[in-house]
Amino acid sequence: MTDYAELIQPDRGQDATAIHLVNSESFAEWSKSLSAGQRASLKAQKFDGGGYQVGIVTDGDGWFAVGGVANPESLSSW
Structure with a gap:
């Protein structure tokens, strides 16, 4: 059985996970900063x-x- 209390814990000082937002127009240029393996993934x-x-x-x-996202410069809550 899952112990949900273990899943919901306060920040323990670990690094945050980065989330990059792109759209179909900016993706090709942004992906140039990635390694070949990351692009393949x-x-x-x-x-x-x-x-x-x-x-x-x-x-x-x-x-x-x-x-x-449709427009990384103009995000909504949905």
Whole structure:
């Protein structure tokens, strides 16, 4: 059985997980900053920056997320 109290814990001083927001127009330029392996990972996930897409990318011993949005400069709560 899942102990939900273990899943909901306060910040313990660990680094935050980065979330990068891109759209289909900015994705190609942004992805140039990634390694070939990271770009291949996003390609395998069929991530191209389209709205409502999410990609997970390994980064050394950690990872980061990239989210596709319609306009990264004008976000709403939905």
